[in-house]
Amino acid sequence: MVKKNWMFVSVKQAKPVIIIVMLVSFLSLWMLLPTRFANPASAGYSLESPRLAAKSLYKLDIGWPKFPKYFTGQVFGVAVDPVADIVYVAQRGESVSKVLMFTEHGYFLKGWNTTTIELPHGIFATNSSPAPSVWVTDVGNGKYGHTVKQYTPSGTLLQTLGTPGTPGSDLYPLQFDQPAEVFISRKGEMYIVDGDGGLNNRLIKLAEDFTITWVQGEKGVKPSQFYIPHSVTEDTVGRVWVADRGNKRLQVFDAASGEWLGSWDSCFTDDAPYSVRLTSDNKYFVVAQLNINRVIFLSVPPIGDIGNCLKVDTIQLADDVKPHLVDVSRKTGAIYVAEIGARQAQRYVPNIRK
Numbered sequence: 001m002v003k004k005n006w007m008f009v010s011v012k013q014a015k016p017v018i019i020i021v022m023l024v025s026f027l028s029l030w031m032l033l034p035t036r037f038a039n040p041a042s043a044g045y046s047l048e049s050p051r052l053a054a055k056s057l058y059k060l061d062i063g064w065p066k067f068p069k070y071f072t073g074q075v076f077g078v079a080v081d082p083v084a085d086i087v088y089v090a091q092r093g094e095s096v097s098k099v100l101m102f103t104e105h106g107y108f109l110k111g112w113n114t115t116t117i118e119l120p121h122g123i124f125a126t127n128s129s130p131a132p133s134v135w136v137t138d139v140g141n142g143k144y145g146h147t148v149k150q151y152t153p154s155g156t157l158l159q160t161l162g163t164p165g166t167p168g169s170d171l172y173p174l175q176f177d178q179p180a181e182v183f184i185s186r187k188g189e190m191y192i193v194d195g196d197g198g199l200n201n202r203l204i205k206l207a208e209d210f211t212i213t214w215v216q217g218e219k220g221v222k223p224s225q226f227y228i229p230h231s232v233t234e235d236t237v238g239r240v241w242v243a244d245r246g247n248k249r250l251q252v253f254d255a256a257s258g259e260w261l262g263s264w265d266s267c268f269t270d271d272a273p274y275s276v277r278l279t280s281d282n283k284y285f286v287v288a289q290l291n292i293n294r295v296i297f298l299s300v301p302p303i304g305d306i307g308n309c310l311k312v313d314t315i316q317l318a319d320d321v322k323p324h325l326v327d328v329s330r331k332t333g334a335i336y337v338a339e340i341g342a343r344q345a346q347r348y349v350p351n352i353r354k
C-alpha cells in the first residue's frame with residue numbers, strides 16, 4: 001500500500017522535475033555565454049563603472065521643506081532623529097530661533113530658543129531610551145560656550161559636558177575649546193571632535209556613562225595628529241572616521257582601541273572634508289566640501305583595508321552655498337545638508353535607477 005502510494009506520487013511529480021532540470025541547464029549554459037546581451041539596469045548599479053556618472057546617486061528634494069521661510073539665520077548643522085520623525089536644524093544669528101524642527105516630509109513642527117546656547121556648531125539627534133534628545137556643540141565664547149549639551153526635543157537643557165564658559169584641555173574635569181561635533185554610536189558611545197580652531201586638536205571617545213574610553217590626537221600633520229578635527233562618524237565595522245579639516249584628510253581609527261588605521265587625502269586636494277556621515281545603505285561616506293560647494297560620495301572600504309579613497313559621485317552646489325555639516329536619515333535614506341552660505345538646509349533623496 002505504502003509503496004504503491006509512493007510510485008503514484010513520483011510519476012505525478014516527474015513532469016515538473018523535468019521542466020526544472022531543463023530550465024536550470026538552459027540558465028547555466030546562458031550564464032556561460034561570453035556574448036550574452038547587456039542588461040542596462042544591472043550595468044547602472046555597477047558603481048565601479050565610469051558610465052555611472054551619468055546618473056547621480058542622490059537628487060535634490062525640491063519639496064523639502066514645504067515652507068523655506070522658516071530659515072532665518074545661518075544654518076550650521078542638521079540632525080535626523082533615528083526613530084522619531086524629526087529633523088533638527090541649528091541656526092546662528094541675531095533674533096533667530098536657535099533650533100528649528102521639521103518632519104521628513106518637510107512640515108515645520110516648531111522652533112525653539114534657549115539662552116543656554118551661544119553659538120551652535122554640530123548637532124546630533126539620538127533616540128536611546130527613555131526618550132529622544134538632541135546634542136548641540138557650542139563654540140561660543142559666552143558663559144555657556146565650549147560645551148556639549150543635551151536637550152529634550154523641545155529645548156529643555158538636560159545635561160552639559162565640559163566646563164561652561166571656560167575653554168580648556170583638561171580631561172578631569174572634561175574641558176573643550178570649541179567642540180566641533182559629536183556622534184553617538186548605536187551602542188550609545190559618544191565621539192567628540194574638539195575642536196573648531198581652538199586649543200585642542202583631538203578625538204575623544206566617551207562610554208555610555210560619559211567616562212573617557214580613550215583620547216587621540218594633538219596638533220600636527222602626522223598620523224593621528226589633527227588640525228581642526230571638524231566632524232566624526234563610526235562605520236558599521238568598528239572604524240571611526242574623522243574629517244581632519246586643516247590637514248585636508250579623513251583619518252580612520254579603531255573604535256575599540258583608538259588605534260590609528262589609516263588616512264585618505266587624495267580626494268581632498270581641492271578642498272578639505274568638512275563633514276563625514278555614512279549613507280543609509282552603509283556603502284558610501286557623504287562628505288561636504290564647503291569652499292568648493294560640493295557634496296561627494298566615497299566608497300566605504302572593506303574590513304581590514306583602508307586603502308585609498310575612491311570618489312564615486314559628486315553633487316555640485318551653486319556658488320556660495322557653503323555646505324557645512326550633513327546628516328543622513330536611517331529611515332528614508334535622505335541626506336540633509338546644512339548650508340551656511342545659502343542660509344538653509346536641503347534634502348537629497350536616493351535617485352532610484354530605472
Ligand SMILES: *[C@@H]1O[C@H](CO)[C@@H](O)[C@H](O)[C@H]1NC(C)=O
Binds near residue numbers: 094095096097110112
Ligand atoms: C527666538 O527668538 C527670536 C528673537 O531673538 C525670535 O525672533 C524668534 O521668533 C524666537 N523663536 C521662538 C520659537 O520663540
